Amino acid sequence: MAPNPYVFIVIFVGVALVFPLIPLALxxxxxxxxxxxxxxAEKNATYECGVESIGDAQIQFRSxxxxxxxxxxxxxxxxxxLVPFAVAFTGLPVGAFIAILIFLFLLIEGLIxxxxxxxxQWER
Amino acid sequence: MTxxxxxxxxxxxxxxxxxxxxxxxxxxxxxxxxxxPLQFGLACCAIEMIATAASRYDIARxxxxxxxxxxRQADLMIVAGTVTKKMAPQIVRLYNQMxxxxxxxxxxxxxxxxxxxxxxxxxxxxxxxxxPVDVYIPGCPPRPEALLHAFMxxxxxxxxxxxxxxxxxxxxxxxxxxxxxxxxxxxHDLEPPANPNVFHPPKIERHS
Numbered sequence: 001m002a003p004n005p006y007v008f009i010v011i012f013v014g015v016a017l018v019f020p021l022i023p024l025a026l027x028x029x030x031x032x033x034x035x036x037x038x039x040x041a042e043k044n045a046t047y048e049c050g051v052e053s054i055g056d057a058q059i060q061f062r063s064x065x066x067x068x069x070x071x072x073x074x075x076x077x078x079x080x081x082l083v084p085f086a087v088a089f090t091g092l093p094v095g096a097f098i099a100i101l102i103f104l105f106l107l108i109e110g111l112i113x114x115x116x117x118x119x120x121q122w123e124r
Numbered sequence: 125m126t127x128x129x130x131x132x133x134x135x136x137x138x139x140x141x142x143x144x145x146x147x148x149x150x151x152x153x154x155x156x157x158x159x160x161p162l163q164f165g166l167a168c169c170a171i172e173m174i175a176t177a178a179s180r181y182d183i184a185r186x187x188x189x190x191x192x193x194x195x196r197q198a199d200l201m202i203v204a205g206t207v208t209k210k211m212a213p214q215i216v217r218l219y220n221q222m223x224x225x226x227x228x229x230x231x232x233x234x235x236x237x238x239x240x241x242x243x244x245x246x247x248x249x250x251x252x253x254x255x256p257v258d259v260y261i262p263g264c265p266p267r268p269e270a271l272l273h274a275f276m277x278x279x280x281x282x283x284x285x286x287x288x289x290x291x292x293x294x295x296x297x298x299x300x301x302x303x304x305x306x307x308x309x310x311x312h313d314l315e316p317p318a319n320p321n322v323f324h325p326p327k328i329e330r331h332s
Contacts (some may be wrong), residue, residue: 038295051196
């Protein structure tokens with residue numbers, strides 16, 4: 001009688017459970033009979049670089065950082081779109097050319113707006 | 125467990141292909157050949173420590189294995205270099221964050237006593253003022269062979285540690301502390317200047 005083909009999966013699951021459980025059980029027995037646990041405030045600390053952590057991790061960023069997002073869009077994302085446009089330039093129909101010009105116009109408008117607002121000043 | 129196996133019987137059995145051991149030997153054998161040092165250097169001794177870990181000297185041949193950048197995964201702290209008073213609290217904190225069993229090698233003259241910078245106002249006169257040191261290596265800086273020798277000395281120490289009884293290893297003794305107080309920055313010096321429970325300087329005897 002041939003065994004059920006799913007028997008192997010059951011065996012596999014059994015091995016996968018027992019294989020990690022044996023070392024964990026041995027470690028638990030070792031701790032129970034030989035090695036006393038020695039927890040402490042510093043041993044249980046979240047950070048482990050040797051420097052004490054200061055303050056709270058739940059801080060908020062100011063919403064004024066949206067300016068950097070806009071300037072990033074103008075200078076970086078625009079370049080990503082311009083490279084394939086430049087490569088395929090000679091084979092483009094008129095409609096695609098006008099579409100990319102509109103895209104450029106929108107971003108240049110944003111650049112002029114950011115310039116007028118003084119975002120490009122290094123020191124503020 | 126504490127009973128010793130008869131050496132003659134043991135070697136007879138070994139000739140027949142039967143290996144007899146005790147739990148203590150097995151435990152210590154596993155520990156001494158898989159020491160993970162903390163990846164942590166302070167000054168020029170750290171360069172020698174890097175050379176010891178690299179291919180030419182290769183501490184992994186001795187069971188030094190991989191240097192861990194986290195104290196949580198390290199067994200051995202090699203204090204390699206000048207310990208400034210600004211750095212000392214961080215070293216003690218890192219030592220406290222290491223899990224037991226943990227060992228310390230004090231590498232070079234600076235880590236032992238302050239070395240050539242002993243007179244400096246900002247230099248700690250030996251890391252053994254705050255944490256227990258297992259092996260000291262003299263030298264300025266010690267060569268990689270010296271660090272390997274210290275490493276083998278530490279392996280010998282681990283091999284001789286007892287699991288049970290009065291003289292059992294510190295990490296198995298619930299009364300022995302695992303963390304040591306971190307010194308604070310005082311007005312002129314670290315406070316306290318030394319941990320009296322750890323620091324036992326040799327007594328100077330004068331013969332007149």
